[in-house]
Amino acid sequence: MRECVQAALIGAGTIGTGVIKVLEKNAEVIKRRLGAYLKLKWVCDIDLERPRDVDLSRYMLTKDYKEVIEDPDVDIVIELVGGIHPAKEIVISALEAGKHVVTANKALLAEEGEEVFEAAERHGAELGFEASVAGGIPIIKAIKEGLCANEIERIYGIINGTANYVLTKMEEEHLDFESALKLAQEKGYAEADPTLDIEGIDAAHKAAILATLAFGRAFTLKDVYVEGISGIEFMDILFARDLGYRVKLLAIIKAVDGEVELRVHPTLIPLDSSLAAVRGAYNALSVVGNAVGHTMFYGMGAGQMPTASAVVADLMDIARNIISGSVGRVPTMAYREASHLKVKPVSEIKSKYYLRFSAVDRPGVLSRIAGILGHYGISIESVIQKGRNRESYVPIVMTTHEARESEMLKAVSEIDSLDITGGKTVLIRMENNLD
Amino acid sequence: MRECVQAALIGAGTIGTGVIKVLEKNAEVIKRRLGAYLKLKWVCDIDLERPRDVDLSRYMLTKDYKEVIEDPDVDIVIELVGGIHPAKEIVISALEAGKHVVTANKALLAEEGEEVFEAAERHGAELGFEASVAGGIPIIKAIKEGLCANEIERIYGIINGTANYVLTKMEEEHLDFESALKLAQEKGYAEADPTLDIEGIDAAHKAAILATLAFGRAFTLKDVYVEGISGIEFMDILFARDLGYRVKLLAIIKAVDGEVELRVHPTLIPLDSSLAAVRGAYNALSVVGNAVGHTMFYGMGAGQMPTASAVVADLMDIARNIISGSVGRVPTMAYREASHLKVKPVSEIKSKYYLRFSAVDRPGVLSRIAGILGHYGISIESVIQKGRNRESYVPIVMTTHEARESEMLKAVSEIDSLDITGGKTVLIRMENNLD
Numbered sequence: 001m002r003e004c005v006q007a008a009l010i011g012a013g014t015i016g017t018g019v020i021k022v023l024e025k026n027a028e029v030i031k032r033r034l035g036a037y038l039k040l041k042w043v044c045d046i047d048l049e050r051p052r053d054v055d056l057s058r059y060m061l062t063k064d065y066k067e068v069i070e071d072p073d074v075d076i077v078i079e080l081v082g083g084i085h086p087a088k089e090i091v092i093s094a095l096e097a098g099k100h101v102v103t104a105n106k107a108l109l110a111e112e113g114e115e116v117f118e119a120a121e122r123h124g125a126e127l128g129f130e131a132s133v134a135g136g137i138p139i140i141k142a143i144k145e146g147l148c149a150n151e152i153e154r155i156y157g158i159i160n161g162t163a164n165y166v167l168t169k170m171e172e173e174h175l176d177f178e179s180a181l182k183l184a185q186e187k188g189y190a191e192a193d194p195t196l197d198i199e200g201i202d203a204a205h206k207a208a209i210l211a212t213l214a215f216g217r218a219f220t221l222k223d224v225y226v227e228g229i230s231g232i233e234f235m236d237i238l239f240a241r242d243l244g245y246r247v248k249l250l251a252i253i254k255a256v257d258g259e260v261e262l263r264v265h266p267t268l269i270p271l272d273s274s275l276a277a278v279r280g281a282y283n284a285l286s287v288v289g290n291a292v293g294h295t296m297f298y299g300m301g302a303g304q305m306p307t308a309s310a311v312v313a314d315l316m317d318i319a320r321n322i323i324s325g326s327v328g329r330v331p332t333m334a335y336r337e338a339s340h341l342k343v344k345p346v347s348e349i350k351s352k353y354y355l356r357f358s359a360v361d362r363p364g365v366l367s368r369i370a371g372i373l374g375h376y377g378i379s380i381e382s383v384i385q386k387g388r389n390r391e392s393y394v395p396i397v398m399t400t401h402e403a404r405e406s407e408m409l410k411a412v413s414e415i416d417s418l419d420i421t422g423g424k425t426v427l428i429r430m431e432n433n434l435d
Numbered sequence: 436m437r438e439c440v441q442a443a444l445i446g447a448g449t450i451g452t453g454v455i456k457v458l459e460k461n462a463e464v465i466k467r468r469l470g471a472y473l474k475l476k477w478v479c480d481i482d483l484e485r486p487r488d489v490d491l492s493r494y495m496l497t498k499d500y501k502e503v504i505e506d507p508d509v510d511i512v513i514e515l516v517g518g519i520h521p522a523k524e525i526v527i528s529a530l531e532a533g534k535h536v537v538t539a540n541k542a543l544l545a546e547e548g549e550e551v552f553e554a555a556e557r558h559g560a561e562l563g564f565e566a567s568v569a570g571g572i573p574i575i576k577a578i579k580e581g582l583c584a585n586e587i588e589r590i591y592g593i594i595n596g597t598a599n600y601v602l603t604k605m606e607e608e609h610l611d612f613e614s615a616l617k618l619a620q621e622k623g624y625a626e627a628d629p630t631l632d633i634e635g636i637d638a639a640h641k642a643a644i645l646a647t648l649a650f651g652r653a654f655t656l657k658d659v660y661v662e663g664i665s666g667i668e669f670m671d672i673l674f675a676r677d678l679g680y681r682v683k684l685l686a687i688i689k690a691v692d693g694e695v696e697l698r699v700h701p702t703l704i705p706l707d708s709s710l711a712a713v714r715g716a717y718n719a720l721s722v723v724g725n726a727v728g729h730t731m732f733y734g735m736g737a738g739q740m741p742t743a744s745a746v747v748a749d750l751m752d753i754a755r756n757i758i759s760g761s762v763g764r765v766p767t768m769a770y771r772e773a774s775h776l777k778v779k780p781v782s783e784i785k786s787k788y789y790l791r792f793s794a795v796d797r798p799g800v801l802s803r804i805a806g807i808l809g810h811y812g813i814s815i816e817s818v819i820q821k822g823r824n825r826e827s828y829v830p831i832v833m834t835t836h837e838a839r840e841s842e843m844l845k846a847v848s849e850i851d852s853l854d855i856t857g858g859k860t861v862l863i864r865m866e867n868n869l870d
Contacts (some may be wrong), residue, residue, distance in 0.1 A: 020724045022584055032651070033583055035766075130581075136727035138581025145580075146565075146573025148468055149457055149747030216467070274733060277712050291457045292571035292734060292744035298709060299730035307725035312584030326761030329468075 007041035007320040011080035018308030020054045042068045048264050059212035065090050069097045079103040102314040104131035110205035114218040117332050127332050128314030133206040134159050134283045136306030137299040143213045150289025152214040155253040155431040159206045161281035161301040163229050165189045168279045170367045171237050189281050199228030200264040208253040215341050225346040227265035240268050247275040261345040268354050268430040271380040283419040304398045352430040358393040358423040365420050376411040378403040393422040440754040443477035443503040446468050446515035453743030455489045471758055477503045500525050504532045514538040530554045537749040539566035545640035549653040556792040562767050564748030567699040568641040569594050571741030572734040578648045585724025587649040594641045596716035596736040597632035598664050598684040600624045603714045606672045623705040634663030635699040646697050662700035674832045675703050681711040694779040703789050703865040714716040765772050765860045782841040787865040793828040800855050804845040809844040813838040
């Protein structure tokens with residue numbers, strides 16, 4: 001039996017430093033659980049000089065990732081460089097050199113995943129990516145193994161901590177979007193350029209990976225319909241609350257009649273649902289299986305140590321396979337050959353909707369709006385019309401019963417072109433049946 | 436490579452029938468995920484005649500479990516008989532015959548676990564018991580694998596759906612304990628003899644199993660301090676709510692200064708904590724690791740199909756090991772040799788407390804009670820004294836800061852012997868720091 005499994009870390013930034021910390025701090029328990037020593041041999045980074053709160057002098061150091069990949073002692077390469085290039089070259093060349101790979105790189109997997117998965121398979125290598133979705137929450141393991149007896153029917157998730165932090169602060173501290181984002185940046189929850197998080201791209205990356213696992217064919221970022229939260233106003237958060245809802249940036253993955261709905265957008269969810277209780281930078285995923293019913297997984301979706309927990313879990317998983325001679329025990333994508341599943345165009349989804357019109361405050365306005373909705377077969381569930389202002393536009397909020405998106409967009413476009421409305425109607429989808 | 440892994444089911448009651456359903460309904464996806472056929476060969480039950488909503492005629496049938504265990508085709512025996520005997524004999528003899536075993540039997544594992552674990556190890560067999568804790572929630576997998584990079588610091592769990600249903604109904608429908616229990620029995624959430632659930636024994640079984648996995652030594656039911664919910668009055672639920680808390684039957688597993696706290700008792704937890712939101716027959720477990728921080732796992736803690744989901748996940752896990760030749764890949768108890776950990780006597784724990792005294796409604800009463808608490812070094816956090824009644828006893832509710840249990844019991848005993856108090860003081864522990 002192998003007494004030692006050796007790893008090399010490429011990319012010693014925040015997460016990489018966390019991985020070193022976990023491996024050092026929990027070395028004893030890791031060894032006891034594996035029955036072997038998990039040794040970090042190399043640390044590779046373009047900047048080895050800058051201060052870190054770990055002592056790198058214990059490790060072989062290099063700035064050249066090729067040196068690491070050429071070392072025959074290395075069993076597992078940890079790619080924490082991030083981004084597509086050179087991360088892709090690192091991962092592919094490590095796989096080609098017969099190394100197993102652990103990565104937290106959701107952009108790489110969601111945009112170039114098929115090529116990466118294929119390379120892993122061709123070279124008989126393991127590819128661990130628990131850390132790519134929802135930080136420390138072991139959701140990949142849960143889908144590939146814990147819930148493997150189920151057909152996965154739906155996954156709903158809050159999988160971007162930055163966006164959730166901003167929405168939480170808007171609601172709790174009565175801030176507009178810009179102020180909440182500024183607060184998130186000050187607190188370190190949002191980057192200087194927050195586009196990926198705020199516009200839903202990061203959540204869409206993760207949604208593509210989750211759908212890939214749940215349904216067994218490779219989905220990419222292009223398959224995901226994405227809307228971010230930058231258009232959400234504090235007013236909408238207040239109206240939602242009046243209606244018994246909370247606005248969350250939700251990733252929605254659903255198998256419906258042989259098609260897959262795959263979308264990330266702001267969503268009104270019931271205040272008493274478990275996902276509505278997920279505050280700040282936490283993540284949570286509801287997974288519904290055809291046997292298990294509703295399950296939920298909750299934890300820190302980002303951060304140094306939670307993400308490192310997931311990276312090291314992958315290292316240990318692969319080490320267990322190396323030790324027991326069972327590399328390939330669980331296929332990378334959990335299973336294959338369900339490629340018939342097509343993505344449903346967002347125009348064809350059915351949803352309930354929250355609509356906020358800006359309209360003049362005159363008798364007959366409501367009936368004209370309702371008439372157009374009725375014409376497109378959309379029935380209204382509730383109406384709130386609060387402010388009174390003869391001089392300007394007032395908000396009219398409606399929620400609808402389930403309607404088809406394409407019809408809804410036609411109706412809203414027609415309503416927006418009326419002389420009694422001003423500005424673009426705000427449209428937020430609703431999900432009621434989350435548990 | 437093996438093309439078929441064969442299993443035998445012993446015990447075709449509710450859960451057993453669910454296992455048959457999952458294997459039939461999800462046969463295709465199971466095969467695709469395993470790359471092999473998971474075949475149920477035998478169904479063994481003492482009553483093969485009674486109506487079930489599956490067709491048993493597809494399977495080899497027997498009333499004699501020995502026949503199943505003697506069949507060399509059988510790789511995995513599923514024990515769903517329940518109770519200690521003959522479940523123990525079935526499991527041990529299956530292991531001795533070189534079979535792997537999957538069981539949902541928490542009583543067996545919590546009371547005779549060491550012998551069973553030892554037999555599995557001696558015979559090089561796998562023992563799967565995901566279904567023994569929290570039904571469909573893949574919590575065993577999460578502790579053994581998903582969070583394996585962590586030292587587990589604490590686990591808090593709502594792991595008995597019956598007790599949680601009763602407490603939920605008491606609060607939501609303003610029922611006393613007896614009426615809520617009756618409702619639970621009518622709805623099928625409680626058995627005719629509800630003792631195991633209501634008195635916390637079932638939760639204590641599961642807590643012993645969780646502690647065994649988390650800390651790597653065998654804990655048994657005897658190690659768990661247990662109090663049930665039959666002493667909880669509606670009044671306490673109301674007072675708790677006034678204080679910002681909810682009463683839950685909580686399993687608490689904590690490593691503190693080299694000792695383990697292992698207890699199941701009613702507990703006041705903050706209304707805004709995620710565990711407080713767990714209603715009805717759902718289960719949830721908060722697991723705190725030294726890298727990942729706070730995680731939570733939520734789902735149906737019982738029921739035919741959720742429990743069957745866990746049983747079949749274990750079958751697939753073991754089948755994957757058989758197929759890849761890696762039996763023993765993850766040790767049964769995740770790891771061993773942490774046997775120095777001792778259970779902390781409950782008298783030595785420190786906790787905050789909710790106290791409800793019955794006392795005469797006279798000036799000076801509060802000061803005598805407070806004086807005794809002060810004498811034992813217990814400081815008061817808040818006091819509620821609502822009712823006024825010169826003729827009889829009135830409730831005085833106090834919450835305390837953290838105090839040692841032994842001192843608290845002495846103080847309460849002294850207070851209960853005063854001439855100004857009537858009846859036994861109600862004492863419920865509190866946990867504030869759940870997230």
